[in-house]
Amino acid sequence: MDTPLHTEPNQQQAASERFYSGALNRIRQFMASLGPLLTVAAWWKFGLYPAIGFAFGCAIAYVNFYWLKRVINGFVDRATGTARSGSGQGIVSRFLLRYVLMAIGAYVILAVSPASLNGLLVGLFLPVAAIACEAAYELYAALARGL
Amino acid sequence: MNKLSKLFLILSALSFAVPAFAQGGVSSEVNWVAIAAGFSMAFASGICALAQGKATAAAAEGLARNPAARPGIQLALILGLALIESLALYTLVIIFVKVK
Numbered sequence: 721m722d723t724p725l726h727t728e729p730n731q732q733q734a735a736s737e738r739f740y741s742g743a744l745n746r747i748r749q750f751m752a753s754l755g756p757l758l759t760v761a762a763w764w765k766f767g768l769y770p771a772i773g774f775a776f777g778c779a780i781a782y783v784n785f786y787w788l789k790r791v792i793n794g795f796v797d798r799a800t801g802t803a804r805s806g807s808g809q810g811i812v813s814r815f816l817l818r819y820v821l822m823a824i825g826a827y828v829i830l831a832v833s834p835a836s837l838n839g840l841l842v843g844l845f846l847p848v849a850a851i852a853c854e855a856a857y858e859l860y861a862a863l864a865r866g867l
Numbered sequence: 868m869n870k871l872s873k874l875f876l877i878l879s880a881l882s883f884a885v886p887a888f889a890q891g892g893v894s895s896e897v898n899w900v901a902i903a904a905g906f907s908m909a910f911a912s913g914i915c916a917l918a919q920g921k922a923t924a925a926a927a928e929g930l931a932r933n934p935a936a937r938p939g940i941q942l943a944l945i946l947g948l949a950l951i952e953s954l955a956l957y958t959l960v961i962i963f964v965k966v967k
């Protein structure tokens with residue numbers, strides 16, 4: 721008799737864990753969809769060069785976020801003792817390489833067209849916008865489930 | 868010896884009176900915004916680095932204590948680091964807007 725009473729909360733917990741474990745993939749999808757959408761909006765509102773800068777910024781932010789995820793995967797693997805591949809030196813160098821990539825992107829944009837630098841800087845905030853969208857989606861899902 | 872030390876004392880006092888440090892006829896304005904921008908970027912970078920270090924240390928400690936909580940800790944760590952990095956970027960953007 722006890723089994724159904726215990727399985728229902730367990731099922732709910734498993735469903736909730738499944739939902740929250742997909743948050744990173746959803747954030748990446750939000751970034752992939754918001755980037756082009758906002759680039760077109762920037763082109764329409766501010767012109768070509770700021771839009772190019774914004775697209776560059778979005779691309780750098782996307783790669784930056786992806787590498788951050790990979791670096792943290794490697795770090796967590798090492799912290800839990802389940803490291804499958806990758807040395808600690810590789811993890812640290814990848815972490816630092818992200819900043820080098822951002823600096824190179826900013827330098828290229830500044831050298832080619834200083835007008836698009838503002839667009840580049842705004843584009844770097846794409847992960848923040850994606851995280852805000854994810855927060856709104858989780859709030860909507862929680863309200864839809866009746867909290 | 869005593870005279871020599873007095874001589875050096877006088878020379879060192881005179882070295883502060885070089886004409887290069889004299890106030891010029893033309894008033895040179897100091898760009899305080901640029902100086903403040905440099906300091907603010909340094910403060911922001913330093914504090915963000917401290918915050919990232921603290922977040923990573925706490926995540927490592929949590930993972931070592933409870934490896935089964937890996938998905939939740941990993942998600943929180945990635946989001947935390949991304950948001951902390953964005954704080955330094957906010958400062959950079961403000962500097963670019965204010966310092967032209």
